[in-house]
Amino acid sequence: MSDLQPAIVLVRPQMGENIGAAARAMLNFGLSHMRLVDPRDGWPNPRAVAMASGAAGRVLDHAGVFPTLPEAIVDCAYVFATTARARDLTKPVMTPERAMEHARALSASGQKVAVLFGPERAGLENDDVSRANAIISVPVNPDFASLNLAQAVLLCAYEWRRQGDTTPAEVLELAGTELATAIEIGKLGDHYEERLEEAGYFFPATREESMKLSLRNLWSRMPLTRADVQTLHGVLRQILRKRDG
Template identity: 50%
Template sequence: MTSSPRPTPAIVLVEPQLAENIGMAARAMANFGLSELRLVSPRNGWPKKGAHSAASGASHILENAKLFPTLREAIADLHFVLATTARERDQMKRVHGPEAGLSQAAARLRAGERVGILFGRERAGLDNDEVSLADAIITFPVDPEFPSLNLAQSVLLVGYEWSRQSGASIPFGEDMRSSGATREAVLSFLDYLEGQLDAIGYFPADKRAIMIRNMRDIFHRRDLSEQDVRTLRGVVRALCESAHGRKT
């Protein structure tokens, strides 16, 4: 038995102008698991030539996009709506950063409500009447000297924050690291290293103790894995054998 797909916010593009921007917005949606695209009166109609190529494999989102003549109709079935804007609107409306805004969206979705996020035209964004239809505003912490974002960039930022709020994890990273080295393994390596350094007279007699402590601190700060210790021991052995022509 397969589980039902988790609910996600609907991405609503209001009067998008360029096919390439719609396609790139769909690609950004697919990057972060968003699937529902709603288009409000795209300029020159829909579908648009060039959108699918710009989507780079996210054509399924374009093919399932819903077309609406007005914004009111596009959000009629939604319970909670967020409007994205880079400009202050002088409206008595809550303003959130992406983290707080998408946190609310996630909570609403978990409660069984339908959520939408509005994005405006490439040139001018949403107008004030369109913003007034939303429950709250999302804005991004951009440089006030250059606040303008491309449509697909805005969708990408929202998608990333949605991914965070919905508990998605990175596909690879720390979990691929070998387990941490035991203190016994680290100390055994350090004993071996110090023995090899003693053999070549590296430590001045009057400074040996402090130099060993400093060297040990270097390795203890590294959070070494088992593989790290094996690799370092092999490196030191190879260097010593090469320099002295002997087994160590």
């Protein structure tokens, strides 16, 4: 993985399970650079390994452990601190989306970026936040603003991944078929129009053209597959067969 991805820095994490869950969240979105500052229960931590569950264990295997925050971020040109409160400090406050957009731009220019996450019970202290260049604040429900450690890591990791991802916002999954061509849909429309005309559907005559236009518009709006077209032809033939039989 790229050396230019941000370092995820867990400051004084308390529970091994939360460290492991954070590692899983990181790897879900392609991040592998974890740093730990003075973990409460020491390191390595078997509970973290158990929670990381498999592949994410490699994030823990390469995690850096530091006694203090300044040592953990000494090589970083830009530091984000995740906190729900500005702490009366004059700093830019960004959403995760904006922060990771900025982080990608910094990384692309060769600058090392770190994102700080505080201990589970109370979050980052003022001294921790004062060492950051900007604050990340998640726009959560103000009546219940608490996020657990892994959730906070996941939100930032997701935004980092999304900023560089080219996955289309929507795709149509075609199960063993293809979209019908304009000619195939046109013939389907002709089939229905002919049979409806025989049945006297287009009445009164003054509305015939507008009714046919509406039907043509209906067919063109539908994302029909070739299988759909064949089914609709078959449905109409069977109805007529029953009627005429």
